[in-house]
Amino acid sequence: MYIRKINEDxxxxxxxxxxxxxxxxxxxxTMLNEYGIPVxxxxxxxxxxxxxxxxxxxxxxxxxxxxxxLSTLPxxxxxxANGKEKSLYELSEYVFYCAKWGFIPRERLCKLAEELSGLxxxxxxxxxxxxxxxxxxxxxxxxxxxxxxxxxxEYPLIVRKLGAFEVFAEIITRExxxxxxxxxxxxxxxxxxxxxxxxxxxxxxxxxxxxxxFVVNRDNASVFLEILKLFGMLSxxxxxxxxxxxxxxxxxxxx
Numbered sequence: 001m002y003i004r005k006i007n008e009d010x011x012x013x014x015x016x017x018x019x020x021x022x023x024x025x026x027x028x029x030t031m032l033n034e035y036g037i038p039v040x041x042x043x044x045x046x047x048x049x050x051x052x053x054x055x056x057x058x059x060x061x062x063x064x065x066x067x068x069x070l071s072t073l074p075x076x077x078x079x080x081a082n083g084k085e086k087s088l089y090e091l092s093e094y095v096f097y098c099a100k101w102g103f104i105p106r107e108r109l110c111k112l113a114e115e116l117s118g119l120x121x122x123x124x125x126x127x128x129x130x131x132x133x134x135x136x137x138x139x140x141x142x143x144x145x146x147x148x149x150x151x152x153x154e155y156p157l158i159v160r161k162l163g164a165f166e167v168f169a170e171i172i173t174r175e176x177x178x179x180x181x182x183x184x185x186x187x188x189x190x191x192x193x194x195x196x197x198x199x200x201x202x203x204x205x206x207x208x209x210x211x212x213x214f215v216v217n218r219d220n221a222s223v224f225l226e227i228l229k230l231f232g233m234l235s236x237x238x239x240x241x242x243x244x245x246x247x248x249x250x251x252x253x254x255x
Contacts, residue, residue: 001013001014001015001016001023001024001054001056001070001090002014002070002071003072003093004211004213005213006072006097008101009101009217009218010215010216010217010218011093011094011097011215011216011217012196012213012214012215013094013213013214013215013216014211014212014213015052015054015195015211015212015213015214016209016210016211017041017195017197017201017206017210017211017212018041018042018206018207018208018209018210020038020040023054023055023056023057024052024053024054024055025038025052025053026038026039026041026046026050026051026052026053026192027039027050027051027052027053028047028049028050028051029049029051030049036051036053041205041206042205042206042207042208043205044205045202045203045204045205046192046201046202046203046204046205046206047202047203048191048193048202050191050192050201051189051190051191051192052188052189052190052191052192052194052195052214053170053187053188053189054187054188054189054190055185055186055187056090056091056186056187056188056227057089057090057091058088058089058090058091058092058228058231058241058242058245059078059080059086059087059088059089059090059092059241059245060086060087060089060090061080061084061085061086062074062077062084062085062086062087063084063085067089068087068089070089071087071088071089071093072093073087073088073089073092073093073096074087075087076088076096076248076252077248078241078244078245078247078248079244080237080240080241080244081236081237081238081240081241082237086241088245088248091224091227091228091231092228092245092248092249094216094224095224095225095228095245095249096249096252097216098216098218098221098224098225099249099253100252100253101218103217103218103221104221104222104225106250106253108225109225109246109249109250110250112225112228112229112232112246113243113246113247113250115229116229116232116233116239116242116243117243119233119239121236123233124233124234124235124236124238124239125171125173125184125233125234125235126173126182126183126184126234126235126236127235130156130158131156131158131171131173131184132156132173133153133154133155133156133173133175133182134153134154134156135151135152135153135154136151136152136154137151138150138151139151155172155173155174156172156173157170157171157172158170158171158172159171160226160230162222162223162226162227163220163222163223163226166190166191166194167188167189167190167194167220167223168188168189168190169186169187169188169189169226169227169230170186170187170189171184171185171186171187171230171234172184172185172187173185183234183235184234184235186227186230186231186234188227190214192212194214195212195213195214196212196213196214196215197210197212197213228242228245228246229242
């Protein structure tokens, strides 16, 4: 995902419509409490029940030179909680421009930094009891004539509607993919009708490697500030990163 165009009062963010893996997927569900089913958009037409699931990020490692090219602010850097030098990217870019254009007041950024700094460690989502993965006791069960010990894993999922929009933040605790332990993961979800394409998406299939634009502007600027706040609540490392990002943005507003 990258900012395709910057106007004086809006960003046009390119969203891939045919991706089957990675950070963005097109899914389908008729109700919020349903499990989203991935859609093969080149074969199945878009409908009102289709939505974008975006595992949005907020930075890019400087050493990732190919991905760094996608950032419009590669010179704005900080040292992440993991010790790596990073640049602003995706969410942090959107908040930066919204703050620069006055859509997000400086006072709100200062207040957010104060709120996140004041959170106790046990209040962060990776330590909160309501966000812990639960496993039921084993019971003996026979399937196809074979005896098993069966249990059920429960992955906590919390959903927040962002403002007056049909835009939601979904946070779920999962096992880490490349390390030991678990971590809360944040997804930004919104209907495909929020996308801007050359041709109306509804009722047609996606073209090969097609992109559509998600517009960031004054109307939805507060959505991205709230997502940044939620990121700062995920874990201690996330909080440190978000505070660094806020400090960078505040510093740029002075100049």
